[in-house]
Every structure is written in C-alpha cells, then in structure tokens.
Amino acid sequence: MNMTTQTALPGWQRLMTLVLPRTGGESVFRMLFRGIAPPLLGIMVFLGLWQIGASHVHTSLGTLPGPAAVLKQAGNLYQEYRDDKAREAAFKARQKLRKADFLAQHPGQEYDAIRYTGQPTYLDQIFTSLYTVFVGFMLGTIIAVPLGIVCGLNKTIQAALNPLIQIFKPVSPLAWLPIVTLVVSALYVSPDPMFAKSFLISALTVTLCSMWPTLVNTALGVASIDKDLLNVAKVLRLSTRTKIMKIVIPSSLKLIFTGMRLSLGVAWMVLIAAEMLAQNPGLGKFVWDEFQNGSSQSLSRIMVAVFTIGFVGFLLDRIMHTLQQMASFGQGTE
Amino acid sequence: MKRANIKALVGFNTARRRFFKGTAIAACILALSGAAPFGMLDAQAAVGKAEKTSLKFGFIKLTDMAPLAVAYEKGYFEDEGLSVTLEAQANWKVLLDRVVDGELDGAHMLAGQPIGATIGIGTKADIITPFSMDLNGNAITVSNAVWADLKKRLPMMKDGRPVHPIEPKYLKYVVDDYKKQGRAFKMGMVFPVSNHNYELRYWLAAGGMNPGYYDPANGDTSGTIKADVQLSVTPPPQMPSTMEAGTIDGYCVGEPWNQQAVFMGIGVPVTTDYDIQKNNPEKVFGVSKKWADKYPNTLIHVVKALIRAGYWLDEQNNKNRLAAVKMISSPDYVGADEKVLANSMTGTFEYEKGDKRPAPDYNVFFRYNATYPYYSDAVWFLTQMRRWGQIPVAKPDSWYIKIAKEVYRPDIYAIAAKELIAEGKMKASDFPDFATETGFKGRQGGFVDGIVFDGRKPNAYIDKFKIGLKGNEKPR
Numbered sequence: 001m002n003m004t005t006q007t008a009l010p011g012w013q014r015l016m017t018l019v020l021p022r023t024g025g026e027s028v029f030r031m032l033f034r035g036i037a038p039p040l041l042g043i044m045v046f047l048g049l050w051q052i053g054a055s056h057v058h059t060s061l062g063t064l065p066g067p068a069a070v071l072k073q074a075g076n077l078y079q080e081y082r083d084d085k086a087r088e089a090a091f092k093a094r095q096k097l098r099k100a101d102f103l104a105q106h107p108g109q110e111y112d113a114i115r116y117t118g119q120p121t122y123l124d125q126i127f128t129s130l131y132t133v134f135v136g137f138m139l140g141t142i143i144a145v146p147l148g149i150v151c152g153l154n155k156t157i158q159a160a161l162n163p164l165i166q167i168f169k170p171v172s173p174l175a176w177l178p179i180v181t182l183v184v185s186a187l188y189v190s191p192d193p194m195f196a197k198s199f200l201i202s203a204l205t206v207t208l209c210s211m212w213p214t215l216v217n218t219a220l221g222v223a224s225i226d227k228d229l230l231n232v233a234k235v236l237r238l239s240t241r242t243k244i245m246k247i248v249i250p251s252s253l254k255l256i257f258t259g260m261r262l263s264l265g266v267a268w269m270v271l272i273a274a275e276m277l278a279q280n281p282g283l284g285k286f287v288w289d290e291f292q293n294g295s296s297q298s299l300s301r302i303m304v305a306v307f308t309i310g311f312v313g314f315l316l317d318r319i320m321h322t323l324q325q326m327a328s329f330g331q332g333t334e
Numbered sequence: 335m336k337r338a339n340i341k342a343l344v345g346f347n348t349a350r351r352r353f354f355k356g357t358a359i360a361a362c363i364l365a366l367s368g369a370a371p372f373g374m375l376d377a378q379a380a381v382g383k384a385e386k387t388s389l390k391f392g393f394i395k396l397t398d399m400a401p402l403a404v405a406y407e408k409g410y411f412e413d414e415g416l417s418v419t420l421e422a423q424a425n426w427k428v429l430l431d432r433v434v435d436g437e438l439d440g441a442h443m444l445a446g447q448p449i450g451a452t453i454g455i456g457t458k459a460d461i462i463t464p465f466s467m468d469l470n471g472n473a474i475t476v477s478n479a480v481w482a483d484l485k486k487r488l489p490m491m492k493d494g495r496p497v498h499p500i501e502p503k504y505l506k507y508v509v510d511d512y513k514k515q516g517r518a519f520k521m522g523m524v525f526p527v528s529n530h531n532y533e534l535r536y537w538l539a540a541g542g543m544n545p546g547y548y549d550p551a552n553g554d555t556s557g558t559i560k561a562d563v564q565l566s567v568t569p570p571p572q573m574p575s576t577m578e579a580g581t582i583d584g585y586c587v588g589e590p591w592n593q594q595a596v597f598m599g600i601g602v603p604v605t606t607d608y609d610i611q612k613n614n615p616e617k618v619f620g621v622s623k624k625w626a627d628k629y630p631n632t633l634i635h636v637v638k639a640l641i642r643a644g645y646w647l648d649e650q651n652n653k654n655r656l657a658a659v660k661m662i663s664s665p666d667y668v669g670a671d672e673k674v675l676a677n678s679m680t681g682t683f684e685y686e687k688g689d690k691r692p693a694p695d696y697n698v699f700f701r702y703n704a705t706y707p708y709y710s711d712a713v714w715f716l717t718q719m720r721r722w723g724q725i726p727v728a729k730p731d732s733w734y735i736k737i738a739k740e741v742y743r744p745d746i747y748a749i750a751a752k753e754l755i756a757e758g759k760m761k762a763s764d765f766p767d768f769a770t771e772t773g774f775k776g777r778q779g780g781f782v783d784g785i786v787f788d789g790r791k792p793n794a795y796i797d798k799f800k801i802g803l804k805g806n807e808k809p810r
Contacts, residue, residue, distance in 0.1 A: 060578060060598035094412070114387050114417035120665040185435045197437050279424055279432075291420050292395050292571035293669025294594055299664070 004299035007103040021029075067302040081121040081138070115128025120281045126308065129271060129282030132199060133316075137267045141260060143207070148256075149248060152222020169212040173205050173270040177277050180204050202271060202280040210267035217259025220250030257324040264320050268313045283309055302313045337475060344357070381753055384632040387416055392423045392432060395571050395668045397589040397675060398468040399442045400658050402697060403667045405643035412781035414635035420667070425569035426525040426670055427456075434459040438501055440636065442467060443620035446715040448741045450527030453716075455550070455724050460513030462625035464746035465637050466707045467617040467644070471696040472607040473592040473683070474537065476505075476584035477577050481602040481686075483508045495501050495689055497610035502541025502782070509543055509562055512583075522568040522585035526557065532718040533607045538563055539801040540610075540783035547809035548723040557722065559809045577601055587680040589697070590670045596684050597674050603685050606800055608695060613702055615711040616805065626746075637750035642759060647699035655679045674786035689751070703766050707747060709773040710789025712738035717792045721802035728806045734792040744773050 029317040047067050054064035065073075099111045159266065184200050229251060233243045249256075275284025287305050290298045393399040402420055405411050411418045423429040425443070430447060432438045434457060450462035476484065488496040489505050512519045526548075535545040546561030548554065552665040558564045566575050573585045578600045585591075586607075595601035607614060619640060626633050634706045646654055659679050663672045679686055683693035698704045719725045750766045754760040774789045781787070785798050797804050 017592075060600055084482055091412075094409070098412075112383070112387065112415065114412065114415060115421040117388075117417050119420070183569070185431075197435070258741070277424065279421070279428065281421070288424065290394075290665065292422070292569075294571060294574065295663075295669050295671045295674075297665075298669070 006121055048092070065303060066173050069300045070303045073297060074304045076297075077122040077301070077304060083122050084118045084121045087118060088116045096159070111282070122286065125282050126312065128199075129284070130276065130279065130312070132202050132280055132282060133206060133267050133271045134277070135199075135265075136203040136271065137157035137210060138262055139203065140207040140263060141214055142210040144259075144263070145218050145256060148215045148218025148259075149252075151219040151245060151251070152225075153248070154189070158219060158223070165212065165215065168208075169216075171209070173209045173273050174210050176205050176217045177201070177274060181278065182209070196280070197279040198278045200273040201278040202282075202284075203272040204269050205278070206267045209270040210263045213266060214259040214260035217255045217293050218252065221255025221259075222248055224255075254324070255328045257320070257327050261317065261320040261324060264316055265313065266297065268309075268316060272309060343557070375795070381509055381634050381749065382631045384635045385629045386439070389416055389439040389632070389636070390437070392417045392421055392429045392438040393667075394426060394429060394442060394472075394569070395422055395670075396591075396617075396700075397662065397668060397679060397697060398471050398668065400647060400662050400679075400697075401467050401619075401640050401643040401661050404646055404658060407638040407661050408646060409645065409736055410639035410642045411636075412655060413661040416632070416635055416638050416639065422666070430457060430459075430461075433461070433620065436622075436625070439625060440619060440621040444525055444528040444530075445615040445618045445711065446529060446532070446719075447525070448618065448620045449715050449737065450713055450719070450724075453528055453719075453725070453737060453743050455719065460740075461620045462623050462626055462741055462743050463618040463620045463642050463707055464633065464743040464750070465619040466705050466711070466725075467619055467640070467699070469605070469613045469616055469702065469704045470608045470695060471616050471678070471697045472533060472586060472588045473603045474534060474584065474586045474605050474607075474770075475573075475577070475592045475595050475601045475603045477580075477582075477601050478599075480583050481506055483511065484604070495686075497781075498605075498668065498685065498691060500604045502537045502605075504541070505538075505604070506541050506543050513562070518564050519562070520564045520566065520582045522573055522582040522587070523565055524570050524573075524587055525567060526555070526724070527715075527719070529607070529614065531557075531586070531607075531716075532715065532722075533610050533614070534565065535722060536609050536718070536784060537605065539799065542801070543636070544801055545722070547803065549726070549809045550724065551726040551794040552810075554809075557724075559723075573601060574598060576593045590668065590674045592714075593674050593677050593684060594670060596687055597671075599687065600645065603683070606683060606693060606696060608693065610782045613698065614703075615708070615714075617709065626743075633746060634750045634753065637747060638754055641750060641754060644700040644705045645764065647703050648704075652681065653749050655681075706766055706771075707742040707744050708789075709738040709742055709744070710734065710773055710778070710787075712742045713789045713792050714787060717796050718789075720792075721796055721799060723803055723809045726808075728793070729765075729805055731732055731790070731792055735790070739773075742773075744771070 051066040051068070052153055054066040057064040095113055099113065102111045103109075140178075147161075151161055180201050184197055184204065188197060188200060225248060229247050230243075233247055238246070271282070272284040274280070274285070275282045276288040283305055287302055290301045290305070373407060393402055406418055406420055419436070421434065423438075424449070426444065429438070429441050429443070430451060433441050433443075434451075443461075443463070445463075445466070448463045451457060451459045451461045469615040484504060484507075485496065486505050488500060489498055509519045521534060523534050525531065532778075538545045543562040544560055545563050545565055546556075548557045551560055566582065568582070568585065570587050570591050573582075573587045573591045574595045576582055577585060577595065578598070583605075584601070592601075592603045596603065607616075619636075621633060647658055656676065656679075659672055659675045662668045663675055665672060668675065677690070678693065678696045681692060681696065682690045682693045683696055684690045693700070713734050716725070716737060720729070751760070751765045752768070754766075755762050768803075776788070776791075778787045785795070787795055796802065803809065
C-alpha cells in the first residue's frame with residue numbers, strides 16, 4: 001500500500017493492515033500474543049500447582065490456603081477498609097452531637113474536639129511502608145552518592161574506606177536494630193516529637209543496610225570515567241564543582257542508577273524485617289500481628305501480604321528502571 | 335354557627351398546642367440539663383479536664399486486654415473526651431520499654447511488671463498502676479507426649495476422665511522419667527516478673543519440683559540454678575508454635591493460647607491458675623510515674639473509662655461476654671478465632687479435646703473487687719520474687735509494704751470511682767467501702783498447697799515454703 005494513500009483508508013481497512021502480516025513477517029497481534037502468553041501461562045501453571053499442593057499440606061491451623069482463600073482474604077481486607085471509613089463517619093456524627101450538646105449546656109465556651117483513632121487499615125499500612133522506605137532510601141542515597149564520588153575520584157580515600165565498607169556491607173538489619181533502637185531512644189528525646197520513634201528506627205535501619213550498593217556502584221562508576229574526559233577538565237582548569245557537575249556525574253549516572261536500583265530492592269526487603277521488630281505500623285507489622293493472631297485466616301492474610309510486598313517491590317523496581325532509562329541517554333540497559 | 339364552633343375549636347386547639355409546646359420545651363431543657371447524656375460535666379466535677387487527650391496504649395494479644403477494647407468500642411474513652419489508639423506490641427519487653435521512653439502513654443501490663451521495673455529487675459523505671467484489669471485467666475498446658483505419660487498416673491473418675499484439679503505431684507513422676515533419660519524438662523512462661531512465672535513455679539514447687547533460682551548478684555538471670563524444670567521466656571502468641579516445635583514441653587500462659595493448643599491438637603491443659611490461687615491478680619493498667627505526675631487528670635479519666643469497661647464485661651452475670659468475644663476476635667485486637675476465645679470468656683474450659691468443664695470465674699473483670707489494686711497483691715509478688723532469688727537479699731516487712739504503696743495506687747482508683755458515683759454512672763455498692771478499705775485483703779487462703787498468706791507479714795510467709803529461699807539464704 002502506498003504511504004500517501006494510507007491516511008485516506010477507511011477504518012476497517014486500517015484495522016486489516018494491523019492484522020495482516022507486515023514485511024517483518026509478524027502482525028502486531030501476534031507479537032503481542034507472543035509477549036503476553038508465556039508469562040500468563042506461567043502464572044496459570046503456578047496457580048494450579050499451588051491450589052493442588054496447598055490442599056495436601058496439613059498444618060495445625062488447617063490446610064495451607066490456596067489462591068481462592070487468599071483472594072477472599074484480600075477482599076476481606078478491602079472490606080475492613082470500607083468498614084473503617086464507615087466507623088469514622090459514625091464517630092464524626094457522634095462528635096457533632098456531643099459538640100451541640102456541650103454548647104447548649106455551656107454557651108460561649110470552647111469545645112475541644114477529639115480526633116478519630118481507628119486501627120490503621122491495610123491501605124494505610126501499605127502507605128506507611130512506602131513512606132518509610134522512601135525516607136530511608138533517600139537518606140541512604142544522600143549519604144552514599146557524595147561519598148561514592150569522593151571514593152571514585154581519590155584512590156587514597158577509596159583504599160581507606162574500603163575495609164569499613166566490606167565489613168559493614170553484609171550486616172543483617174536484625175543485627176542493627178537493637179543498636180539503632182537504643183541510639184534513637186537516647187538521642188531523640190523531645191516532649192512533642194514530630195516523628196514516631198518506630199518510624200525513625202525503621203528508616204535508619206533501612207538506610208544502614210541499603211546504602212552499600214549505591215556507594216559501591218557510584219565509586220565504581222566514577223572510577224571508570226574515560227580518562228580523556230578528566231584530562232579535558234584539567235586542561236580547561238575547571239573548578240572541582242564544575243568538574244563534578246558537568247563531567248563526573250553525567251558520565252557515571254548509569255552506574256549510579258544501577259546502584260540505586262539495587263539499593264531500593266534491598267531497602268524494601270530490609271524494611272519488612274525492620275518493621276516487624278520496631279513496630280512501625282506498616283506491612284511488616286501486619287505480617288507479625290497476623291502471625292501472632294494464629295486464627296484460621298491468618299495464613300491467608302499473610303499470603304495476601306506476601307503478594308502485596310512482592311507486587312509493590314516490583315513496581316518500585318520498574319519505577320527505578322524507567323528513571324534509569326531516562327538518565328542513560330538512551331544507551332539502553334537490560 | 336358551624337363556623338363559630340369551628341373557630342372556637344381551632345382557637346382552643348391553637349392555645350392547647352402552644353401550651354403543650356411550651357411545656358415540652360421546658361421539659362426538654364430540664365431533661366438535657368439533668369441527664370447530660372454525653373457526660374460533659376460542668377463546674378461541679380471534682381476532676382478537671384484531661385491535660386492530654388490524644389493517647390496511645392499498648393497491649394499484648396491476650397483475652398484480658400478486653401477492658402481496653404471495650405472502653406474504646408463502647409465509647410467510654412470518648413465519653414471522657416479522650417482520643418485513644420490501641421496498638422498491639424510484639425512482646426512484653428518491647429511494651430515496657432515503649433512505656434518507659436514515652437512512645438506509649440500506658441499499657442496493659444503484667445501485674446508484676448510495675449513492681450519489677452520499680453525495684454530494678456530488668457529495665458529500671460518507676461511505673462505505677464491505679465487499676466487492676468482482671469483476675470485469673472491463665473492455665474498450664476503440656477505437650478501431647480507429656481500428657482500421654484502423665485495421664486497413666488492420674489486418678490480417674492468413673493467416666494474415664496481424669497480427676498480435676500490435677501495435683502502437681504503427678505507431674506513429678508514425668509519429670510523424674512525425663513531426668514532418668516538424661517533429658518531436660520523445659521517449660522515456657524511469658525516474662526521473668528509475670529504472674530505466669532510465679533504461678534508455674536508455685537505449682538511446681540507444691541509438687542516437689544524445684545523450678546530454679548535466680549542469682550542476679552552474680553549475673554545469672556536465667557533462673558535455672560538447681561532446677562528440676564527449666565523455665566524460659568516466650569511471648570504468649572508464640573507459645574503454641576514453640577511447643578509444637580518441641581523447644582518446650584509445656585507452658586504457662588494466658589488465654590487464648592491454652593485453648594488454641596487444644597484446638598490445634600498439640601497439647602493439653604492440666605490446670606488453670608484459679609486452682610493454683612483463687613482469684614489471683616493477673617493484669618494491671620500501668621503508666622510511668624513521670625507520665626502520671628505530668629497528666630494526673632488524664633489518668634483519672636482513663637481509669638474511669640476502664641472501670642466502666644470492666645463493669646460491662648461482668649455485668650449481670652456475664653451476659654455481655656459473647657459480645658465481648660466478637661469484639662476482641664477482630665484481627666486488630668486478639669485476632670484468634672471466636673470459638674477459641676469463647677470457651678474461657680463464657681465460663682467453660684476445655685482440657686482434653688472434648689472434655690469441657692465449668693470454669694465460671696476463669697476470667698473475672700469486675701466481680702470480687704477485681705479492679706481495685708490491693709497492696710497485698712503487690713506484696714505477694716514481692717514475696718515470690720524473693721523466694722526465687724530475683725530479690726537477692728532478705729528485706730524487712732516494712733520494705734515490702736513501702737514498695738507496694740509506691741507502685742500500686744488505690745488512691746487514684748478511689749478518686750476515679752467517686753467521680754463515677756457522683757456522675758451517676760455507677761453505684762457506691764459496686765465498689766469497696768473507701769472509708770474503711772485499707773488495701774490489704776487480710777488472711778488469704780485458696781492456694782494449691784494450702785499455705786495461708788497474710789499481706790502484712792511477708793517474711794513469715796516466705797519462711798513457710800518447703801522449696802524456696804528463706805531468710806538470708808543465697809541460691810548457691
């Protein structure tokens with residue numbers, strides 16, 4: 001078909017051009033099918049195996065829940081969210097009545113309203129986890145990137161810091177937690193705290209465990225800048241600030257983002273563990289509380305949380321990947 | 335003529351309407367000012383407004399956190415103008431630490447925790463309690479393997495079921511068997527200063543088994559010196575799974591974790607703590623002394639709400655208990671299945687699967703003055719702490735009574751109770767006579783070994799036990 005006449009084609013003929021084979025040999029539909037079908041097939045097979053396998057495992061709380069039970073609990077959790085909204089509305093209505101009653105009895109006085117305090121719903125807990133991981137990750141990045149740049153540019157500092165990095169890198173968050181708890185409890189004393197201590201403890205633990213990939217990759221990225229570019233900086237007698245902003249960072253951006261992507265993955269995993277023990281009201285605490293409940297629905301609810309954690313982690317990774325693509329000037333990453 | 339009649343009628347009706355309207359308004363005003371349905375009292379109240387209205391309380395997932403849940407769900411906290419968040423805690427240590435460092439304003443605590451903290455067993459901090467949350471509520475459960483061995487030696491009733499209460503001396507045979515095989519007999523309890531620890535030890539000692547001594551002066555806080563049975567700490571909700579995994583052979587814990595073991599088929603309860611000590615103190619509501627001094631009015635409002643919650647739980651012979659079970663089975667509170675919670679809360683207790691026995695006072699929230707914090711209860715805990723060596727040296731009777739008076743605060747309870755009576759929400763007959771109440775229960779019987787406890791003579795009581803440190807004895 002002639003390119004010039006394509007726009008004049010009626011709708012159905014344009015549709016036919018999509019379905020019919022192109023010069024490449026594949027129609028768009030076929031390409032889509034090839035992209036979606038294998039993952040879909042994989043998921044279906046997994047669900048089937050899970051359903052069959054779960055009904056054969058007998059724990060003291062009944063059989064392991066299959067996909068249907070887990071889906072039902074997901075629905076329950078959403079319903080609980082709706083119920084909480086309804087309770088909040090009822091509470092506000094009661095408060096209105098109390099206020100009217102109070103003002104009728106004591107005209108002219110000020111009525112102190114009290115706010116609604118429901119239990120955090122599942123959605124609230126997801127947002128708390130996201131917020132905490134974001135803060136922890138940002139803190140880690142703010143520390144790791146400048147430090148990494150310094151390490152990459154200066155071999156002496158790199159050699160000096162390397163043993164410390166290697167020793168602290170493998171430390172588990174559960175080992176940091178008691179120390180961080182004690183330090184925060186001792187240092188963060190204020191009569192009207194802005195942040196809850198459990199939030200700070202979780203965020204700081206996330207920082208301590210997740211900043212190492214960023215640090216190492218930034219140092220590596222900066223150290224492997226093309227020597228010619230650094231020579232250019234010397235020839236032009238660029239100030240350090242200009243050198244870093246115009247040459248170092250743009251060249252090593254790809255590796256910095258690789259590091260950040262790894263760090264975010266680690267941060268999300270560490271967060272769940274840290275929340276369980278620091279009692280930050282997020283997904284980690286949800287899982288721990290459900291374990292403690294020991295009801296016949298607990299396992300299903302924990303599995304809902306597992307899938308939520310996995311799904312959110314996947315989303316975070318995709319976001320970082322997109323940012324990485326944007327920052328790589330189209331050099332293409334995996 | 336008709337018209338005139340109608341006019342007269344209408345006129346009369348209008349006047350009558352106006353009269354009734356006026357009376358109705360007057361009646362409403364009188365009713366509103368008298369009834370005060372939402373409890374916002376005016377100048378006649380002795381207690382001022384709460385200084386801090388946004389509060390966070392911690393609890394552990396146990397049946398007896400019910401007064402907190404009830405006070406929230408039934409709006410009693412709202413009536414006092416308090417905005418309360420209830421948050422489940424991971425374990426007793428985390429709960430205590432968070433109360434001490436101010437993250438929690440107050441918490442559901444073990445009755446011995448304020449005492450232990452004040453005298454420095456574990457974290458040292460001044461904690462006080464003006465309200466006792468409940469009596470009884472615990473049981474001792476053993477694994478299926480231990481039960482199989484134990485059952486052989488128990489006296490049976492005509493219908494083939496064991497005679498209850500099971501006396502601790504029968505467990506001694508099983509423990510001796512384990513010793514002959516070279517295996518340690520391990521049991522779990524929830525916290526070093528918990529009622530469970532002292533009850534379990536009391537019961538084991540009554541059966542002739544030594545539960546072990548503490549030696550904090552020499553750094554030994556494991557409590558296993560010279561032990562026939564080794565005791566260790568496990569958080570309550572993890573007890574069933576720890577026993578299932580074989581790490582412990584039995585435990586002493588509060589409900590629902592004993593009935594949960596029966597439900598899961600992994601263990602059998604052998605005795606409830608009602609049979610170890612009739613109507614023993616179990617949980618209290620604790621706050622740090624710093625907090626209480628800073629917010630005295632708030633504390634009184636909190637205690638008022640909790641008293642009403644306790645009353646509701648035991649009201650009219652436990653008629654509200656099923657509603658309470660529904661409340662606390664929510665995953666935000668205790669979370670266990672309703673049918674597991676229902677047994678103990680509604681007056682029965684299941685031992686072996688299918689063997690349900692009546693236990694009307696398994697959980698007591700208000701009857702028998704359960705909410706009054708008696709000094710003699712505090713003294714009892716202190717005597718047991720000395721008996722097992724957590725208090726390393728002997729102390730005079732006056733020391734015991736002084737500590738009890740620092741930690742347990744029936745004076746705050748009395749103010750709150752009198753407020754409620756003045757507001758008409760409760761009657762004076764619901765409470766002890768504050769004019770004559772000394773805070774000491776007098777001579778108490780009802781212990782499994784038959785020994786009588788007099789709160790005013792702690793050292794004499796300590797000397798009565800066969801197993802336990804006496805006088806100035808040391809563990810080694």
